[in-house]
Amino acid sequence: MFKQRKVLSSILVVAMVALLITSLTSTPTNAWWIFGEDSQEESQVKTKQTNKQPKYVFLFIGDGMAASQRQLASYFLKAKTGNQDAQLTMNKLPVGGMNTTYASNTLVTDSAAAGTALATGYKTNKGMIGQLPNGTSVRTIIEAAEAKGMGTGVISTMRLTHATPASFLAHNESRYNPNQIAEDIAQSNVDFLAGGGYRHFIPKTAKKSERKDNKNLVKVFKDKDYKTFVGDPQGFRAYKPKKGDKVFAPLTASHLPYELDRNPNTTPSLAEITQKGINTLVKHDNGFVMMVEGGRIDYAGHANSPATVANDVLAFDKAVQKAYRFYKKHPKETLIVVTGDHETGGLGLGFKNNYFLNIDKLLPIKSSLDQLNYTGDRKAFFTSLKKDYGLTNLTAKEKAKIEKAMNLADAGKKLVNYMPGWMSPVNAMVAKIVSARAGLFWTTYAHTGTAVPLTAAGVGANNFSGYKDNTQVAKEMANLLDLKLTNLK
Template structure:
């Protein structure tokens, strides 16, 4: 009798162990999504806006449905508030470093990036971003430098990386001066980095005119792709939605992600793909609630591309979503009325342009065209009514706008050092408008820069159970590397734990770095 019980029990245990072993195997396909500046409130605001926009109270961000979640600390080696270079390095290499450093320890030692380690394991590698490709986060996976602003050198590192797929913006640091295509270059040397990619056999999509070709391109085995589709950053998602200009033709982040998946999958080997929603951070710096939300939704649409792939390969795929830091110190529900606490995200539906790319310089351009102050003010009011939905204004709102215009009028005659500005040289009129729109939607900002709050991470797939609880940003790449059997190492043995919290204030070197967000 006992034997009859034990045999089926033993068989059941063996079957269970076998199933567990299969699930616990190394993932063949790894997706790593990084939302620059994407804190928990940004994710929540985007989900609430999506419910409203789709008229579906059950709608959720795809990344918010993943079963494994963690809260992640983000401080860097030299300050409690990280920048994107040190944050990107932590997420890429598993080591804390000094703000401004890319894939290097504070002493300048090179650190192996997760992308490099995966390549050594035979993975095809892809990098996709809505920022310039030489920007901090993509650079932290594909370059090594103690200066995040050394874009000329970063571009060369990327050409030498031999990664399989690049897509994003910033062709200005790759094209040579006086190039035959007539593309504007910002390189300070005579290097033709595009030619470096070409000589290595990459299929090239460089410049605005190549966007349609990129979209229609069908990858095949053996192809490597370099796509720099914009002079600077990829335009905000709000431009794609509302503009009839060329911005509307640029592929969305989800399209670039899908093209990367097609290209990497065509190589018939494992792949690692890092995708950055980079302009979430830029929008939050500018207190642009609408663009912050829409670029978060754009990133989530890219996550859905990976999730659809995962559903076809559930026992071979790992998806991890994270962020380098939170930006703006954003909160929801800044006031209440007789009916209680509430949000009014519907006020953001009337916004049709981004703050940083449009509003920040609008008044100064207007001042050059119109010398009559009364006409200038009237033209500005007409603009914000049309593009920002600021109609039916209260007396106090009108005063805020008038005061901002008066300050900016005075700015016209002042030397640069004496001009009134906010954050990253944001104009008084821009700040007045974005804050009024935010107040109408009941969104509250505490900072123009990064904050030290926890960021959320979520995961699904093979090994996703390792991304739970309270963890540090350096734990994420370490655990991804362990899942695929890759090794993150340096050419100088350094215990990252020994680096934590050496100093908690700005260092002189950090304070002098001219960060370009």
């Protein structure tokens, strides 16, 4: 290195002397700039700028995932693998921060207001999608990246019309207008769309449709040359992305299943979908911005079901792992940000005077509560609790509690509104017992107002550190990518 430099500098000296003589004896030439210091500085500045600006950007959102959910999944992973050093990829990222999540009109937000904050950098009211409280639509980072000519992707385990993906793709006064939101999504021109929820894209006459009109939004995608995989997970799996491809893949009529209930032979994992998104968008000349949501962590939290939460956080983390591997191959061009939109369930790791957690008690659980179905046959139900829920040695007190809930169910009561729907009092009691055995406690079937942790790696990751508000995520991302987040009208 030293020798090379010495040789180079002697060549430079000779060249300079030669040029000086030339400039003194003949008319000035434009050859000066070849050796000039200015051009060298300029190219250094340029390299610095490209190093500052990521080309490939991942925003991972665990819906309903705050510190408790990340920690529960981390302990669950150690228990499951028997390896005390096992760690979630998202918890290994070098930059850490916290974000407040409150909405404009309430301190306890929902996925619409929180998604809008993360997507646009603006606070809004609970329930609103991509709009300010006064109804003005605001541009999302996905729309801004699309307008700038970057590749764009939105992936979710929820219906694509659901609050979080909708916040990046649509503008509506209410999250409860999924058919209108679907029309916005069909107009979005986003390059890679995958998740659940084809029921809002097909005409009302089609099987499983939830539309009230005859609009066929799948045709809108087809007319724009999208590769479409509507209720076709196997076709999606077999698909090999080519340069210039656009993908519309609502794989199920409604949400994708919980990780605990997913059949790997028939339904791709969030990690597999994310990898397909990477393989598609990496062919784009101008880089990409991709939002990936682990949406069902939230529903598992609403149901107060700790094993379902832990398994869905792990599935989400495996998707983060795909991005992390990509980052290792493109470390100077990639940014990964992992955060949550709010906390769900008020999950406490520990309760009463117990100084312990027994996370291993969650390991035998084979399904979500959705699969537990008490139909009046008490013996069969207790057998299924033994077989699928690890409840092999119920105490008399626990059994009495479940029987009391069975009495309510037998009387036709659906007591528990766990927000996404109504839950059998029997399932609610099972969730309580399972949680208590593990040392866990829940304060609510809804959301809470606690802050959420954020971790990040790669180009510009440091901009996301510190105790900030969720609106900063979109603002920092827009800053890094030179995107304009403004009012649309």
